[in-house]
Amino acid sequence: MSDLVLEGRRLRHSFGRTRVLDDVDLAVRAGEIVAVMGPSGSGKSTLLHLLAGLLRPDAGEVWLAGERFDTLSERRRSERRLAELGFVFQFGDLVPELTVEENVELPLRLMGVHARAARARASVMLERLGVVEHASKRLGEVSGGQAQRAAVARALVHTPPVILADEPTGALDTTTGELVLEAFVHAAREQGTAVVLVTHELRVASWATRDVLLRDGRIVGGSAAPSSGPSEPLAEVAP
Amino acid sequence: MSALVTLGLRLARAGGPLRAWSVALGNAFGAFLVLLTFALPEALYPDPARRADVRVNLVASLLFLVVPAVVLLVTVGRLSSGVRDRRLAALRMIGVTPVRVRVVAAVENGVLAAGGAVAGAVLFLVAAPPVGAAVSRGPGWLKAPLTLPPGTVALVTVAIVILSVVLGTAATWQRELPTAGRSESTRRAPSPWRLVVLAGGARLLVVVDRLDSTAAREATLMLLLVVGVLVTAVGIAIMTPLVTGWVADALLARRPSVGITLAARSMQSDAVGASRVVAGLGVAVFLITGGLGFMGFIAHLPHLRAADLAYGTGPQQIIITASSGGGAVPAAALDGVANLSFDGRSSCS
Ligand SMILES: Nc1ncnc2c1ncn2[C@@H]1O[C@H](COP(=O)(O)OP(=O)(O)O)[C@@H](O)[C@H]1O
Ligand SMILES: [Mg+2]
Numbered sequence: 001m002s003d004l005v006l007e008g009r010r011l012r013h014s015f016g017r018t019r020v021l022d023d024v025d026l027a028v029r030a031g032e033i034v035a036v037m038g039p040s041g042s043g044k045s046t047l048l049h050l051l052a053g054l055l056r057p058d059a060g061e062v063w064l065a066g067e068r069f070d071t072l073s074e075r076r077r078s079e080r081r082l083a084e085l086g087f088v089f090q091f092g093d094l095v096p097e098l099t100v101e102e103n104v105e106l107p108l109r110l111m112g113v114h115a116r117a118a119r120a121r122a123s124v125m126l127e128r129l130g131v132v133e134h135a136s137k138r139l140g141e142v143s144g145g146q147a148q149r150a151a152v153a154r155a156l157v158h159t160p161p162v163i164l165a166d167e168p169t170g171a172l173d174t175t176t177g178e179l180v181l182e183a184f185v186h187a188a189r190e191q192g193t194a195v196v197l198v199t200h201e202l203r204v205a206s207w208a209t210r211d212v213l214l215r216d217g218r219i220v221g222g223s224a225a226p227s228s229g230p231s232e233p234l235a236e237v238a239p
Numbered sequence: 240m241s242a243l244v245t246l247g248l249r250l251a252r253a254g255g256p257l258r259a260w261s262v263a264l265g266n267a268f269g270a271f272l273v274l275l276t277f278a279l280p281e282a283l284y285p286d287p288a289r290r291a292d293v294r295v296n297l298v299a300s301l302l303f304l305v306v307p308a309v310v311l312l313v314t315v316g317r318l319s320s321g322v323r324d325r326r327l328a329a330l331r332m333i334g335v336t337p338v339r340v341r342v343v344a345a346v347e348n349g350v351l352a353a354g355g356a357v358a359g360a361v362l363f364l365v366a367a368p369p370v371g372a373a374v375s376r377g378p379g380w381l382k383a384p385l386t387l388p389p390g391t392v393a394l395v396t397v398a399i400v401i402l403s404v405v406l407g408t409a410a411t412w413q414r415e416l417p418t419a420g421r422s423e424s425t426r427r428a429p430s431p432w433r434l435v436v437l438a439g440g441a442r443l444l445v446v447v448d449r450l451d452s453t454a455a456r457e458a459t460l461m462l463l464l465v466v467g468v469l470v471t472a473v474g475i476a477i478m479t480p481l482v483t484g485w486v487a488d489a490l491l492a493r494r495p496s497v498g499i500t501l502a503a504r505s506m507q508s509d510a511v512g513a514s515r516v517v518a519g520l521g522v523a524v525f526l527i528t529g530g531l532g533f534m535g536f537i538a539h540l541p542h543l544r545a546a547d548l549a550y551g552t553g554p555q556q557i558i559i560t561a562s563s564g565g566g567a568v569p570a571a572a573l574d575g576v577a578n579l580s581f582d583g584r585s586s587c588s
Contacts (some may be wrong), residue, residue: 074336075338095330106246110242110334110339115475
């Protein structure tokens with residue numbers, strides 16, 4: 001399939017002697033929202049880190065936009081991560097010294113976008129996620145949920161073809177959580193962004209077009225490859 | 240590029256006044272100390288021949304002055320840098336290349352260091368000559384003005400800033416990327432294989448010590464000695480994390496209080512951190528300069544010095560003692576001997 005944007009093939013990873021992922025396959029097409037589900041410790045975060053090139057797999061391959069990704073040099077992987085991936089981390093990783101909007105515009109600035117254009121684009125994203133009134137606050141002055149939405153805005157701001165989000169609604173109530181999910185659906189529909197969404201909440205997974213179930217480092221359910229039929233987000237039929 | 244510089248400046252400003260002031264002051268003091276070190280030899284021994292004579296002693300004692308300066312630079316550079324290091328790791332995560340992260344770190348550290356080092360250099364240029372003059376007039380230790388050409392001062396200042404930036408960005412040397420939120424707690428314990436380097440260096444030194452030092456072998460011997468010393472130094476430096484780890488393990492083994500547990504765990508988590516290796520290097524330099532100083536001291540004991548001169552290049556020292564009752568030999572009696580200088584000392588007993 002030619003429109004696969006991100007693919008993990010037979011990924012295997014261990015921390016020390018503990019095998020955390022074992023022969024995991026995951027292929028994601030443009031415009032899809034894939035929910036990766038599984039109990040705590042099943043290897044969901046590790047899988048995302050492998051896909052993002054933050055970790056190298058012990059065995060297996062990662063392909064990004066039709067090119068082998070995991071074997072690239074540290075520098076090349078970093079460059080492609082900046083331009084082609086948006087990552088929402090499970091543990092907040094915004095730069096606390098910067099304001100919310102400075103954090104959000106950071107990827108654009110690092111990619112060489114002019115300051116004013118970056119600021120404008122950041123405002124749009126903050127608006128969409130309902131935190132625009134906190135734009136000029138430092139990270140210490142906003143709540144955990146507001147910071148998490150800022151992190152989502154940062155992942156989306158440069159319209160990367162792939163979003164990897166690790167429990168992006170973990171710190172959010174239902175309403176703000178839906179703002180985040182709506183932003184993902186918007187990106188998937190409007191820009192054809194592929195979204196990989198790690199979660200353990202069924203309510204969140206119901207927004208996805210497809211889900212994958214991970215247990216003890218193995219895929220035990222769901223569909224690891226996209227179906228050939230048209231994919232529709234399930235949001236409308238979700239409870 | 241400009242985004243990186245802006246970010247670096249931003250982090251420097253946001254890092255807190257404690258870090259900013261300590262990096263700046265540390266560099267000011269360090270620059271002053273190093274400049275003083277460079278200026279002292281000429282001020283103490285204006286005569287080049289005499290200076291060459293006491294070279295080993297001079298270098299050793301001046302290194303002793305410089306080592307605290309380096310340790311100071313390391314310490315202030317690493318002060319409250321844990322938070323900053325986490326920022327830099329966060330940048331890596333979103334896809335900033337290692338080189339660009341290093342630029343950010345260098346700008347962050349560099350502006351603070353440069354401010355301090357320039358202040359230290361200015362202080363030296365302004366304060367050292369009058370202080371030197373006062374010392375010459377008073378105790379009279381200095382035989383020449385305590386000063387350096389401006390070019391040298393500028394060069395030393397730049398070198399200090401570079402050194403400071405290199406040390407201050409030590410955390411970015413780590414190639415592997417800590418995954419989010421787990422950065423500190425997953426560093427691997429240092430392996431005991433590090434001891435091999437130290438053992439190798441020490442063994443080499445023992446071998447050198449046992450070899451016959453015939454003149455023909457002297458160059459080889461010197462080379463072996465230098466290599467042995469270097470390997471030993473590196474051995475000491477990379478052993479430091481290992482010792483740190485052992486101490487932490489020993490502390491934890493006795494089910495300590497919460498405070499000690501916290502301390503020991505944090506020692507473990509940063510055991511292989513670059514700052515510890517750098518600190519170890521400081522210890523190594525300290526030990527080696529100490530050793531050098533001692534050797535220099537031994538080599539310059541009067542009788543060894545005389546033997547060395549007699550055996551080597553000369554000039555040879557001759558002590559003429561008159562038989563009892565004859566009185567001192569008049570200097571004039573030796574006037575006819577070629578190439579002889581008379582140091583004027585004569586004694587009767
Ligand atoms: N850096 C690490 N070092 C050692 N073990 C780790 C590390 N990261 C994760 N693990 C282990 O790997 C397993 C999977 O972790 P993770 O991928 O975070 O699970 P999940 O995100 O599904 O909760 C867990 O058992 C965890 O303890
Ligand atoms: Mg996780």
